[in-house]
Amino acid sequence: MAVVLFDSFAEWKKSCETEDKPLYFPVLEYEARERGHQEEQIRANLLRAYQVMKDAVQTGLKEDMTSRSGMVNNSGKKVFNSPVTVLSPEFQKLISRALAAKEVNSCMGRVVAAPTAGASGIMPGVLVTLQELHNLNDDTMIEGMLVAAGIALIMEKKSGIAGAVGGCQAETGTAAAMSAGAIVYALGGSITQVFNAVAITVQCMLGLVCDPVAGLVEVPCIVRNASAAAIANSSAQIAIADVSSVIPVDECVDAMGEVGAHMEDRYKETALGGLAATPTGKAIAKRVLISDIDIIEEDESDL
Template sequence: MCFLFDSFEGWKTYGQTHDMKLHEVVLDYEMDQKGASESDIWSGLEKAYQVMKDAVKTGTTEDMKSRSGMIDNGAKKVAQSDITVLSPEFKQLIYSALGAKEVNSCMGRVVAAPTAGASGILPGVLTTLQSIHQIEDQKIYEALLIGAGVALILEQKASLAGAVGGCQAETGSAAAMASAGIVHCLGGSVDQIFNAVGITLQCMLGLVCDPVAGLVEVPCVVRNASAAAIANSSAQIALSHVTSVIPVDECAEAMGEVGQSMESRYKETAQGGLAATKTGQALAKKILIQDIEILPQTPEGA
């Protein structure tokens, strides 16, 4: 029987007991749960990563303006900016995460990893990491499996849905998945991978879900970029042999506790936070009117 991903400690122990690497434990789970062959799983990962790469390319080269008007080619503006805050690589990370998420906001094709609202984080992180370090695709596929294992545990201990646990559950989980992938790709140990996850969760703890006008656009897109940055900082810290102090399982449980105690207005209801601001309310009203105006008119007497 495969490991059922009830805890990070259990994942580590299972791997040690069965002489399996972290990604191999997830691969075993995928084959068992889906009844698929190993080659099928690798093929699926290849296709998923290609969609991620395509989303980054589309979001940074094509017109990305959402119907609401709140998203207006932000990724391209960052990519083409004359100002570089830290380095070209950091800039690439930011516009890649923005671009992939803007594709989602503009109704394009993305990988929900783990949700559509967080769909820019893993693509932004992994494509940038691969271009900087010349990492082979196979290693990226392994990182995706490890990210999936992280998500399976967070789903049980907390949540992956903004409607249940706030934005910490979506962008926080995606950032944790990405940080684990970074550490794996750069040769980190199991403990370093889990420390990266724990540090990421600590940084994202308590983030509310407050989409303006109920659309997964503002502040969702820019949070994908900031979460991608946090994933990298957490990986850098963990790879430098700094621990999360609070064990990763306890960090995940803390995220679940915070999500449970969070008021409903901060859980994707568009009733609190930025959605409840004066400007947020005005945008919601304007977008609603626009939607009503474009509805097909029913002929009289029909």
């Protein structure tokens, strides 16, 4: 049975400060211990995972991303090629990349579940844009991914990372917190600043329900990946300026767990509430169900 890395962010911080180790180092040791791999192999595996993230971004921006339900229709490409730039070209790239990578998942392509497939567009959008904008080397990105993994391990233990457990706050919220922490680390932020970024992100994502239309991880999941990527960057910008989260990160994550535990089941990936229960959501669900039945009947007739 795997041994939990740390029970809290406070414990993680204390360990690094006591042993004078960088934030990523205990996660690297944990991975080596649990998998029996050497550091070089772990870094190589993470680099491959990062390449899959990059590939998902490129696939989503270059290939046709239309899902069988019709709800996914090349939104990443549309945003990337839009003549209207709301803030900056970099922001436009961030949003389009997060959309594109998540659309690859919805169209049955290859992604990295970081921490889940439903949130698989957030870290690719954030990390690819971060590296490009700041000209960071791959070693820095890998260390940022290790920090993100450590964040996810603690959040999984304290609040859960699945929409079915804690709503979308647990899924896209965790991915956004991972991304915010990775940004601050990669840009040279302190441990306190990294954890403030996580806490601020959680505060911004707290209470978000999981209400997939027709039970498919498409609407509103894809656009939430984009908004979560934006929140990750805003939280990182706030934290790296040394703004306090006021509420400590462990208390923020505990609050996320408490909110998730008391959230009604219909708001936790059941497609019984929220957007899934709107008239349009119900109509889409009926259409998708009929389409699925037709496909099954066609397949059976070929036997």
